[in-house]
Structures are given as C-alpha cells and as structure tokens.
Amino acid sequence: MGLEIHDIAHSFGDRTALDRVSFDIAPGVITGLLGPNGAGKTTLLRIMLGVLSPDRGQVRYSDRPVGEEDRRQWGYMPQERGLYPGMPAGDQVTYFGRLHGLSGRDATSNAHALLAELGLEDRWNDRTDKLSGGMQQRLQLAASLVHDPSVMVLDEPFAGLDPLAVESLSETLRLRARGGRTVLFSSHQLDLVQDLCQDIAMVDHGRTVLLGSVSTLRASSDRRQLRLHVMAPNRDWLHAYPDVTVVTDEADDLRLALPPGIDPLDVLDAARAAGKVVDFGLDLPTLSQLFLSAADRTLDPAGVR
Ligand SMILES: Nc1ncnc2c1ncn2[C@@H]1O[C@H](COP(=O)(O)OP(=O)(O)O)[C@@H](O)[C@H]1O
C-alpha cells in the first residue's frame, strides 16, 4: 500500500499552483514528479510534508490521511537547502540524525556510512560552507536520509550536479527503492532522470498531464519510430500497414512512425520478407518529447514531429 495524492488543489492569492492533482506513489519504485519551472512541484511536496495546507484534497497512506506521526518517519530534502554553514559536514549529518530521534551512536555511525556512500568521507571535518555546491547538495541529501526514512521526498535533488554526482545520487536512490522504501523526487530536467524513475507524474500549470510507468508510456506512445536499413528498393510490403507512416525514405534508410498497437517486430519481419535488412532500431520518445505532446506545447526546433 503506497501513498496517495488525492485531489489536491492550492492557490497563492489568485494564482492557482495546483489544480486537483491525484496520483499514487508506490513503495519499492522511484517516482519522479516532473515538469517545468512553476509547474507546482515544490508546492505539492511542501503540502505532502505538511509545510503548507492544501485548499482541498489530502495526502493519504493506507487509505487514511497522513498525519504528523507518519511524517516523522519521512526524509525531506527541501529545494531551499537548510544546512548550517559553519558546522563541519559530519557533525551536520549527525545533528540531523539526533533531531530525528537517533541515539548519538547510531546518528554518528549512520552519518559515517552515508558520507562514505556519497563520496564525502574525507570531508567529515570540513566546514559546510567550504564544500563545493555539489558536495553541499550531497550533504543535504545525507542529512535527509540519516534516519533511514521509509518515505523519501526530495525536491530537485539533481539540480546543478555534475554527471558523476548525478550517478552517485541515482545509485543511492535505487538502493533505497530496492530496499522497499518509497522514493519521490522532483525534477525539471526530464531527460536527465528518464532512466532513473520507473513511475512518473508529469505536471504543467498545476495539472497532471501524464501519469504512469515510464517504460509503458514510452513504448505505447504514438511517437515510436522504426529505423530500417534495407537493401531493397521495393516498398510494396508497407501496404499491409496502412497506419504506419513513412517519415523519411532516403537511399536505403527508411524511418517509419508506428502508431500504438503496431508491433515493431511484425513490421521488421515484413521488411525482411521483402528484402535484406542490414540494420534496424526502435527509437522511443524521450520524456521531454512525451511532455511536449501531452502538454500540447510547441516543439523546440530540435524536436521530432
Ligand atoms: N509562496 C508563494 N507565494 C506566491 N506564489 C507562489 C509561492 N510559491 C509558489 N508560488 C507560485 O506557484 C506556482 C508553482 O510554483 P512551484 O510549486 O514552486 O513550482 P515548481 O516547483 O514546479 O517550479 C508558480 O506560479 C509560483 O510562482
């Protein structure tokens, strides 16, 4: 039984930040709350943590509203980082562990383990404000995970990180999810995180525009394209697939747009029956392409339509 965002709405004055958002967050998988800046992600996460009260709707767990008792077991990494600049890194994480009710001994040993996991073990004694931005961010993550929370809510944990730090943080989240924890994080960098999240809730202007499993959404999209390098000029075999459209057909390279429900392997078999296929590939849309379709926005010039 997971968490449920149930019909949540919130306005700041006459600006609607969230307009009746609902989705489920399952334990044991990584869920991404994705969307552009201003979509309402931070507002929703703050409501989940009880920092803001929604105008309507509820955060539910096991079919009852989430309470303060539940939230004490959670870990929250806010978008505005809240570390003490003058405190040494290790003490900082230990301190947050104590705040969450750990004994001094457990807090210290968890802090050591987390700093090691996040590649900061040799920074234990360094003042927080002497660390690089990316290191401070990893330290903030360590501070939110030190009590081994059952539910992790992380606001833009990847913003500003270099690729190595992204990979290290991703691995930390995968490890927690595999251990059965609930992991929800927000990001405006859709393609950066498309291989990390199993489930997504995509929001735009306070509304959900796309929900579900990333692999299902990408594989069932109408933006799949089959690339074929065929050593045969004949295209008659395509008549059997009236719904398949030819995107490009240059020299021996054929690019086909496949509507949902068409099995690319069937099309490949038909091509092979008609001539020699020397190379092929299936291109699935990226999360930003799916977002642009779902949010019905105009595509950037590099997009594919
Ligand atoms: N404290 C606030 N007061 C007024 N408006 C706010 C406040 N916080 C957020 N907003 C507005 O709510 C909308 C959603 O913001 P936010 O949840 O921060 O989006 P995101 O995190 O997806 O970038 C934006 O239009 C933003 O300007």
Ligand SMILES: [Mg+2]
């Ligand atoms: Mg935000």
